[in-house]
Amino acid sequence: MSRVKLLRYLANLGYGSRREVLGLFADGHVADAAGETLYGDDVRAHDDIRIDGEALDPAPGLLLMLNKPTGYTCSTKDKGRLIYDLLPRRFRHRDPLVSPVGRLDRDTSGLLLMTDDGTLLHRIIAPKSKLPKIYRAHLASDLRGDEGAIFASGTLMLEGEQTLLLPAELEVLGPRDARLTLHEGRYHQVRRMFVAVGNHVEALHRERIGGLELGGLPEGEWRLLGDDERVRLFAQ
Incomplete structure (x- = not known):
């Protein structure tokens, strides 16, 4: 450096x-x-x-992986528990800020990337990147059986929106459990997709982004990602 x-x-x-x-x-x-x-x-x-x-703490340009628990908000100012409570205290005072790459809502757990590199952040979230994001969902009601075809069709439109969703892949894991792979990142997308087919997500966990998985990272813990993992992130 x-x-x-x-x-x-x-x-x-x-x-x-x-x-x-x-x-x-x-x-x-x-x-x-x-x-x-x-x-x-x-x-x-x-x-x-x-x-x-x-x-010193990590140099500017860092990329880290956090295993976010439920009950934490991706914000610096909201009331209650924040993701920054899980990081070294100084991280919330850095300039530029170490920011979440996209967001997981308070009730969603799992893989959250954070960086102070604005160029990298936008590369990850840019629609043209189409990095797969894999979620595991536990549902309030049994799956009907047609959800996979609906999600994969590319014809589903969420309430309040005017553009169709990209095709998504559904893997049935049990009567009320499924793994869903998205190639875009809209607001509360997984939850809204299941609402669109008459169901409700009771628990949601993100397992993977691009080529990166949580692996054995404990809940509430974080670690820096190395150059090889940055390459793996974009390897699809």
Whole structure:
């Protein structure tokens, strides 16, 4: 990574306001990897900076995977529990913000990507990307048997909309359980699709986006994604 002036850089990483970060320098909390004290107008590379001997939080351009539990909102300001409560406190103060890539509603769990890279975010959510998103749904009533054909037809239109849905694939897992693969991301799409066929989603979990799956990531936990996983995300 390129070398940067430290005062603004640390403030943008969420370590405090400029005044607070100046205090870190004044009190000798900031040093390089060799232990030499650093100051706000010094220039260093990200990996050469330490605060109280600890490496910095991830550099700008991060991409992380969160296993979102139900009961958490994808917001910085809503009341109640927020996804940022599951991340290091500084992450909600970074500039640019570490933002969710698309959203999962409060009652939906599973794979949520987050990034501070606006270009990457828009590449993932852009309609032309058509990255598959796979959900597991538990329903209030038994499946009728014709839902798969309806969802795959490309002729279904949701209430209040004027464009047809792209074809989606339904895999029946049980009388009231199904796996649904979408290639677009409309508001509450899975729930509204089942309403359109006379059913109701009682529980919804996202298992996969593109080539990425949650794997063994525990609920409520997160991890950074490496370059190989970024490539896998877009491998369909």
